[in-house]
Amino acid sequence: MRSILNCLLPFLVLTVLPGTGIAQENHNAQQDERKWWKEAVVYQVYPRSFKDSDGDGIGDLKGIISKLDYIKSLGVNTVWLNPIYSSPNDDNGYDVSDYRNIMKDFGTMADFDALLKGMHDRGIKLVMDLVVNHSSDEHEWFKQSRSSRSNPYRNYYHWWNAENGKPPYRYSLFDINHDAWMYDSLTNAYYLHYFSRKQPDLNWENPKLRSEVYNIMKFWADKGIDGFRLDAFQFAAKDTTFPAFPKGFEKNFILYYAMQGNLHGYLQEMHQEVLSKYDVMSVAEGAGNSFEDAHNLVDADRHELNMAYAFEGVDIAKPQGYSLLHFKEVFSRWDSAFANAGWLSIFLANHDQARLVSRFGNDDPKFREGSAKMLATFIMTMRGTPYYYNGDELGMTNANFSSINDYRDMPVLNEYKHQENIGGDMEKFMKFTKATSRDNSRTPFQWDNTKNAGFSVGTPWIKVNPNYTSINAAAQEKDPNSCLNYFRSLLKLRAANIPVLVYGKYTLLDKNNPHVYAYVRENSGEKLLVLLNFSASNAQAVLPRMTGRPELLLSNYKQPPQFDKTYSKITLKAYEAAVFKL
Template sequence: MRLSLEDHAWWERGVIYQIYPRSFQDSDGDGIGDLRGIERRLDYIAALGVDAIWLSPIFPSPMADFGYDITDHCDVAPVFGDLAAFDRLLCAAHARGLKLLLDFVPNHSSDRHPWFIESRKSRASPKRDWYIWRDPAPDGGPPNNWTSDMGGSAWEFDAATGQYYLHAFLKEQPDLNWRNPDVRSAMIDVLRFWLDRGVDGFRIDVLWHMVKAEGLPDNPVNPHYRPDMGEKYKVLQHHSTNQPDVHEIAAEFRSLADSYGERLLVGEIFLPLDALMEYYGTPDAPGVHLPFNFQLLDASWDAASLAPTIAAYEAALPPGCWPNWVMGSHDAPRIADRLGADQARVAAMLLLTLRGTPTLYQGDELGIGRVAIPPDRVRDPQDLRQPGLGLGRDRARTPMAWDGSPHAGFSDFEPWLPLHEDWTVRNVANQAGDPNSMLSLYRTLLALRRASPALRIGEYAALPADSGTLCYQRRHGDERLLIALNLTGEPRRLILPDDSGAAELLVSTLPDATLGDALAPNEGLLLRLGGAR
């Protein structure tokens, strides 16, 4: 077992901060964030106390799905800048001790990508097999019953060639055929292009989608489907995702990344726990370093659900594999939207004190809650295709609020999405000067994490707790920390271990807190136990 910080990779010791580039900082007055804007805010990110930034897609794209429909995997979209701007950002990040991760989107391209344009020309095209084309079913309809994550069939008919092509997402995002070795080689070259440029790793989009079952059989019908779930849940994705062959590809990605030194691969994978763990790979064929652990996004926010969720994840980890935790993203409702302002503070303490690498999402450190998106401002294609189901992701993608100036210091122009309603007070400048703000809480927790080997690499152990509370210990050497989280709106007992000695209060999620024998409603506590250094 590794005993020192130096024995752990940077990403095991560190914290990742996700940036949604369209919404971070606009530098040219078009209402859309860009790379120069991110560079301008690097000092804020470094002062926050994180170790790496991950950028959602910045590549050339028609923006049918805001960058996840790519026309050139080895360039930068003009709306964000150019390769020179990227190189400046990367250099500036490294100068501040920050790593930089890019989004790698291997499952599909844009339908305007030169590869697909060529593939679509005829059935005899040399790139026809770079995508997944099939004849119609006997009745003239789609080849099988697979559904798109964006709603409707996963197949689009092409009248010119008389075949359907597969798209797991929008019809503007045709799926690449990863069973074709030329596709595999071309996409490996994409990774190599950015690694040669100096990036520190990748978050791999929908990794579990990449390979489809041979023969493309129908998926089984979902017996629990309800219309309010969205059309993608009409069938179970038994044959359209999570095929065994994907692990060989993940191992090839890993081999390439490892050849460049300490480069990180994070895999986006929404699967049950046992299947998720398979993406770590094996000792002989390692997979991604961190298969994203989204369980805190879906778990009920109560101790009776969270305690076994955390325990099961810890128990399932393969030997030598490192855990990670995610609570917010560009695809999920904001933490404060889901949990409310008080419990969002408790959630911050949970995320930053569990064992493993945490990923923060921009704006959650401000406690941005629910954002009302007027019907005429909706931009998310998932919401536009399935209105009324509450599937829209726009409210998680609204711009950062930097100060109280017009457009919150994000832009000199009307932003592409509206700001949260309380942006005049819920902004970086206002919260930075308030020791009781959400931003100050995040900075305090991140500073403690950076200074504490127990929080960064220490062991985790669940402890007895009063009903409605979580209590656990983090330990490294002689350093012992206790975290107690009240997930209720009522006072609860604080139960300390018998050998805790004199306990010292390091952080409370509430202002002016003192250490007693109780947890206040909605309170999280971080304590140093007696006998610690």
């Protein structure tokens, strides 16, 4: 949820700057014990939009089951599944009303069991979202909590009694008025909700609540799932004295919300009670406000989580464009900080972002395929566990909805009403939303050129992108040079070079080149050179002089780039990507 902020706050500057400067020296490869979650390639499946099996216009578990062979064919070995728990669907499943049951839209627990078995039979692991910063207001815990001040569940949530006056202001990301305190007349009190008013925040100071969560985790781990992604968990701990925050704190609210209170104590307890007892991977959404925060989350001797899922890189892209120099600096800085300890995830897209190629590449038909392949090459050749969002392997683009009636995302609809209420610039808001809305990534998966892109025989819950007639999986299956088949080749390359691409040292080359990202990955004498042109025109890279001709392993052009006679210069075509063995 953290990354939605760029979509909802077009008039605020939100920055997280976890560190300073780019590393001036290179580090040896990590000598940690090999772990499956370090070598995983995580494919994110958004179930509501992936494949509908029953014609109600909503993707479901049986739909995913029908496409498991497709997922396997990509070369991925892990799936992250967005929430499928029972939910009134205020925030597309991130408002859970029963953590041990399946949302009716998606199917039944028997369907889930069949899905898990189908994945495991194909050698695919399953990571599930754990949404426990908040629940739905329709969860039985909250129904009990709001029923009376003396109810045993009262302390499962954060309440402020109205006779003590209005509570100190807290900013809500999703509420129409952006006020995170909601008055409830039943007990004459306010409850806290950092997100929607239908998503009351859970009180992690309460050991009974924590025990409930750990039992939920054990329930799913005992079923055989392979990991947990902790949604919005960096916000879970609060200072329950609720001190007043300085005026304007919203512009950098992450500094006041993230990594507060006894968060690390809760994670260490979670590790002791659950994570240490199963062979599961764990990752929290967000990595705090500094490298120290991130390391405290994931360094092995901390006994908390496996990897950091940091947002500084994905937040670089803006509607007006971005600087490749800044892009290189950020990713090089994070790599340097985690070269010897801890572990990172590498990603540029997810369900909270607009489409990868529209944000970081170029969705002009002339450049879409090339830039999509180039961006995939970056993600799969950096150190860290790569996360790849469904549909990006096809180069799916933004939907570019022009009417507010086309949007389904609750925060966008609430912000639209908020801007209307305050007399905001609606044209500016709609232009910004068109480029950044997370509904851009939630349009149905484009399977073929039949009605509704082969997603559903019914009316889809959200409009299909009209370009499905030309951008779809069926057409790309037949084209050996398609984005889809390039993605498969790229994953074969990664699988064949795990020691160097997963654990190897990263060295940035041609640092000040504004168009080309060049780097070497190296381990135990093996060296791979990665060259990526992030521009729409030819660009030259200047490299250290090499002895001997580099061996081309992969290129996204039929005619790969050629070095000069000294092997120190190379010209790359628009959005060209090439990987060489040195």
